Amino acid sequence: MGKNPGSLARPAGRAMQIGRDDAERAALPGRQDRAVPPLAVDLRGVHKSFGSVQAVRGVALAIGSGEVMAFLGPNGAGKTSTIDMILGLSRPDAGAVEVYGMAPRQAVRKGLVSAVMQTGGLLKDLTVAETAQYTASLFAVSRPVGEVLERAGITAIAGRRVGRCSGGEQQRLRFAMALIPDPELLILDEPTQGMDVEGRRGFWQAIREDAASGRTIVFATHYLEEADAYADRIVLISKGQIVADGTAAEVKDLASGRTIRATLPGADETALRAIPGADGVEIRGDTVLIHCGDSDAVARRLLNQTPARDLEITSRGLEDAFLALTGDAAAGPAGESQAAI
Amino acid sequence: MTAQSALAAALERQPPPLGGFSPAIVRLEVRRLLRNRRTMILALVLPVVFFVGFGLNNSYVHQAFGRGNVSAAEMISIALYGAVAATATCGAMVSIERAAGWSRQLRVTPLSPAAYVVIKMLTSLVLAAGAVCAVYLVGAVTNKVSMPADLWVITGLYVWIGSLLFAAFGLFIGYLLPSENVMQIIGLALTLLCFAGGLFIPLSQFSPGLQTFAKFTPVYGLNELVHYPLAGGTLEWSWILNLAVWLAIFVAGAVWRLRRDTARV
Numbered sequence: 209m210g211k212n213p214g215s216l217a218r219p220a221g222r223a224m225q226i227g228r229d230d231a232e233r234a235a236l237p238g239r240q241d242r243a244v245p246p247l248a249v250d251l252r253g254v255h256k257s258f259g260s261v262q263a264v265r266g267v268a269l270a271i272g273s274g275e276v277m278a279f280l281g282p283n284g285a286g287k288t289s290t291i292d293m294i295l296g297l298s299r300p301d302a303g304a305v306e307v308y309g310m311a312p313r314q315a316v317r318k319g320l321v322s323a324v325m326q327t328g329g330l331l332k333d334l335t336v337a338e339t340a341q342y343t344a345s346l347f348a349v350s351r352p353v354g355e356v357l358e359r360a361g362i363t364a365i366a367g368r369r370v371g372r373c374s375g376g377e378q379q380r381l382r383f384a385m386a387l388i389p390d391p392e393l394l395i396l397d398e399p400t401q402g403m404d405v406e407g408r409r410g411f412w413q414a415i416r417e418d419a420a421s422g423r424t425i426v427f428a429t430h431y432l433e434e435a436d437a438y439a440d441r442i443v444l445i446s447k448g449q450i451v452a453d454g455t456a457a458e459v460k461d462l463a464s465g466r467t468i469r470a471t472l473p474g475a476d477e478t479a480l481r482a483i484p485g486a487d488g489v490e491i492r493g494d495t496v497l498i499h500c501g502d503s504d505a506v507a508r509r510l511l512n513q514t515p516a517r518d519l520e521i522t523s524r525g526l527e528d529a530f531l532a533l534t535g536d537a538a539a540g541p542a543g544e545s546q547a548a549i
Numbered sequence: 550m551t552a553q554s555a556l557a558a559a560l561e562r563q564p565p566p567l568g569g570f571s572p573a574i575v576r577l578e579v580r581r582l583l584r585n586r587r588t589m590i591l592a593l594v595l596p597v598v599f600f601v602g603f604g605l606n607n608s609y610v611h612q613a614f615g616r617g618n619v620s621a622a623e624m625i626s627i628a629l630y631g632a633v634a635a636t637a638t639c640g641a642m643v644s645i646e647r648a649a650g651w652s653r654q655l656r657v658t659p660l661s662p663a664a665y666v667v668i669k670m671l672t673s674l675v676l677a678a679g680a681v682c683a684v685y686l687v688g689a690v691t692n693k694v695s696m697p698a699d700l701w702v703i704t705g706l707y708v709w710i711g712s713l714l715f716a717a718f719g720l721f722i723g724y725l726l727p728s729e730n731v732m733q734i735i736g737l738a739l740t741l742l743c744f745a746g747g748l749f750i751p752l753s754q755f756s757p758g759l760q761t762f763a764k765f766t767p768v769y770g771l772n773e774l775v776h777y778p779l780a781g782g783t784l785e786w787s788w789i790l791n792l793a794v795w796l797a798i799f800v801a802g803a804v805w806r807l808r809r810d811t812a813r814v
Contacts, residue, residue, distance in 0.1 A: 245556050273556055295657050308560060317564035317659040325657075328650025333581050345573040346658040348565035385654075392559050422555070 245273045246309035248393045248424040249294055254303035256289050263289040265448035276419050278439035279428040282534055286448040287428040291397050295323055319347045319389030324382045324396040332371030336381055343385045350388045360384035376407035396427040432530055446534035466503040466523050470516040472496045483509050568661030578672040588638050592680045596631030600684050610693045615780040617696035624688040625704050626748045631680030632712035637735050639673030640719020644731040662807055673716040681709050700778050707775040717799035724806030746772045767795040
């Protein structure tokens with residue numbers, strides 16, 4: 209965990225960068241100018257507590273129009289609490305929440321934002337098509353019911369009672385309902401929880417096709433591979449605070465950098481440790497493992513100045529980054545990587 | 550650029566009028582109700598069975614009551630029972646909707662809580678109309694109810710509109726008790742309240758102490774008022790007071806719970 213201060217510096221830097229963009233925006237004389245689209249989501253210093261539990265502790269997050277962002281974190285990290293505030297389901301104790309430059313509830317009323325909730329939210333005694341019709345009747349402007357059912361891939365079960373649909377079918381129905389207002393921002397809270405692999409793949413296929421239209425998508429997940437595979441940007445949240453923010457590759461780098469494995473008989477551990485960029489060295493017989501932030505520099509040094517051969521450079525998985533950054537050290541992989549360091 | 554102009558156009562969107570209320574939703578809600586066997590039995594079948602079983606016996610048919618016979622009074626009573634059962638169970642369905650997370654889902658739509666309550670009230674009025682019509686229809690075809698023609702319409706309307714009191718009761722209970730058991734509780738509570746209000750047995754057959762107690766229960770005022778056009782005599786202010794106070798209590802309770810429900814999560 210000795211590397212954490214370094215890794216934490218990055219998200220702070222990113223946050224500052226976002227802050228600067230904001231300042232620039234504010235400095236522009238025509239702030240309302242159409243040329244500068246408002247942020248899809250703007251959270252500033254947001255706090256939320258439930259009794260003595262501080263669910264969200266000072267979250268600042270700016271999500272631009274057209275981003276596909278994963279909100280990644282373990283259970284109880286504050287993902288759903290934050291999403292609830294973006295949707296206007298709850299109000300922050302401190303700080304400000306804006307969606308397209310307006311109060312969240314107003315954005316919902318205008319049909320600019322919609323959501324696919326984690327569980328529930330359906331009436332068993334309505335059919336799939338009736339549920340979509342019900343939702344469509346609530347909005348000023350809506351996409352045709354047939355079209356959204358088609359896009360969610362549930363046209364074939366339109367006449368089925370919701371109570372008789374599988375978990376995956378119900379989730380597709382929630383997705384169809386969320387598409388009805390043709391929202392600019394679509395929020396999905398743990399959308400594939402409880403789905404099998406097949407269902408999950410199909411669901412993401414539908415989401416990805418939809419994202420191609422330029423919609424802003426924010427999804428909460430604790431499936432690392434989902435965040436890695438489907439998001440342009442990952443925001444890692446832990447204990448109510450953002451601990452990392454960047455692309456999947458950047459987030460992986462933050463926590464763990466890369467590991468170089470090489471064959472180097474008679475390696476001198478002290479000398480290897482002295483290589484700039486090497487964070488940890490492990491010697492197993494003729495094999496050395498070097499954990500490093502700057503793998504390029506270390507590899508160059510190894511190849512040029514030592515008899516090291518058979519170099520392998522691997523990036524540690526997002527899972528390791530996740531565990532390292534969220535501090536869930538109890539789990540296996542984190543324990544291993546700590547031992548290695 | 551096209552994405553931007555699409556966004557610009559989207560930002561110009563307006564929220565729906567009337568807080569998202571639309572007749573299409575009432576239609577869908579009614580369709581849901583018609584599928585709910587328990588509600589249909591409670592609101593439509595049971596009152597008809599009661600009326601045929603207890604309201605049409607020969608002694609009632611031949612006994613005068615105000616401007617008609619006792620069967621007419623019984624018909625009004627049992628229609629009221631069916632109507633309040635209809636509105637109360639409709640209102641209480643919010644507890645099932647809350648448990649299913651449907652209320653939360655609706656809060657991510659433009660629908661306002663006020664519009665939702667109006668939808669629930671209108672839906673319950675549709676079922677209440679069914680309950681009143683079913684009992685009155687049986688009264689008409691059996692040809693045993695004697696009452697001037699205009700009173701059929703007037704008392705029917707009174708019962709129908711008056712049953713809204715129990716839509717508020719149902720909403721209050723539905724927001725108060727977060728379980729599916731709420732339907733059993735509502736069914737039992739209604740039956741007791743209807744007894745206490747003198748709907749099944751005239752209050753005059755109660756002991757004096759019980760009679761005094763009964764006058765403070767919520768069905769009493771409504772029951773006396775809907776029978777008044779048939780019974781005649783003097784209009785007691787206590788009936789109106791009883792109705793007004795209970796309406797205020799139920800509406801205040803429902804609003805209180807609704808507010809709390811909306812502030813939560």
